[in-house]
Amino acid sequence: MxxxxxxxxxxxxxxxxxxxxxxxxxxxxxxxxxxxxxxxxxxxxxxxxxxxxxxxxxxxxxxxxxxxxxxxxxxxxxxxxxxxxxxxxxxxxxxxxxxxxxxxxxxxxNPRYRLRKSLHQWCLKHDWVRETLPWKTHQPVLFASKVHKECKGCTRVKVREGVKLWWRKIGDRDESWLCHACHMPMDNHTAAMPYGYEDVTTLEGIINRKQELERTAKG
Ligand SMILES: [Zn+2]
Structure with a gap:
């Protein structure tokens, strides 16, 4: 040796x-x-x-x-x-x-990785994040247990085996899905955030922005 x-x-x-x-x-x-x-x-x-x-x-x-x-x-x-x-x-x-x-x-x-993890957590924990924020192209949908959908963006093994969080295309009659990773663009990850939330990276930031936007809408 x-x-x-x-x-x-x-x-x-x-x-x-x-x-x-x-x-x-x-x-x-x-x-x-x-x-x-x-x-x-x-x-x-x-x-x-x-x-x-x-x-x-x-x-x-x-x-x-x-x-x-x-x-x-x-x-x-x-x-x-x-x-x-x-x-x-x-x-x-x-x-x-x-x-x-x-x-x-x-x-x-890595900022994209960090936002991806955070966004995943927020979607898992808070119904209002999934249901009330102004999502752009896809809306997050949480299932009670892991389900299989066909992701339009990838064929990852983990996704194939089923996950709880999926992103459903908004305004499409036929269901069209993306997995959480594919929903976040590689080159411009903040675009995955809702309209008006692109610069926000914390849950506290989301809550504050939501209040701000609601105040502006009322006034
Ligand atoms: Zn995918």
């Missing part, structure tokens, strides 16, 4: 160190929180500080950079990682955890 360019002794030391860190991460919530916070700070700094960003490529050691430009080295390193991924279950799990974590983080920072 020679890992690429690492002699067995160094590999052993690294493994031991990683094992200690993993153990601490799993058992010490404070350490875990600090690691997460440090990462977040680095990310924020990277996003907001051009000077810091510029320095990043240089911070890889010259040693590192030179090797990373050598295709043979890169291929061998990748092959080594692939074989370790196949054979080392701990390594594989750690990798999967890390990928999952960054997926969750990316989603949490």
């Amino acid at each position: 020679a890992h690429f360019l690492l002699d067995s002794q160094r590999r052993k030391k690294l493994d031991e160190r990683n094992e200690r860190r993993r153990f601490r991460l799993a058992h010490d919530p404070e350490y875990q929180a600090k690691q997460d916070e440090d990462k977040k700070q680095r990310r924020l700094r990277y996003a907001s500080d051009p000077q810091y960003r510029k320095k990043q490529p240089e911070s890889g050691h010259i040693w590192n950079t030179r090797k990373s430009q050598d295709p043979e080295y890169v291929e061998a390193r990748n092959a080594s990682k692939r074989s370790r991924y196949e054979s080392d279950i701990e390594f594989r799990r750690a990798r999967q955890r890390s990928v999952e974590k960054s997926r969750v983080r990316l989603q949490a920072e």
Whole structure:
């Protein structure tokens, strides 16, 4: 099990160190929180500080950079990682955890994803959201249990197996449905909000806007 360019002794030391860190991460919530916070700070700094960003490529050691430009080295390193991924279950799990974590983080920072989740919650919890807001092309319909409809936009497995919330096309004699995800445009997600609510992202915001709009309509 020679890992690429690492002699067995160094590999052993690294493994031991990683094992200690993993153990601490799993058992010490404070350490875990600090690691997460440090990462977040680095990310924020990277996003907001051009000077810091510029320095990043240089911070890889010259040693590192030179090797990373050598295709043979890169291929061998990748092959080594692939074989370790196949054979080392701990390594594989750690990798999967890390990928999952960054997926969750990316989603949490994605405005479309956030609005999609919130809108789903509001439609599930509040009848008045579904029934009284001025929806544009489709109206949300909540079923007591998961039902199957044909989504005009996709053939997602989850949708095929049935969901509780569907969006029915307004003013169509024949029923025409979209699933929750397809109802929210990829390029302009706020368009899924009702007329006059496009800039609103919280339930409190919806309540306030509704009162405002009703006051305007009366006055
Ligand atoms: Zn769909």
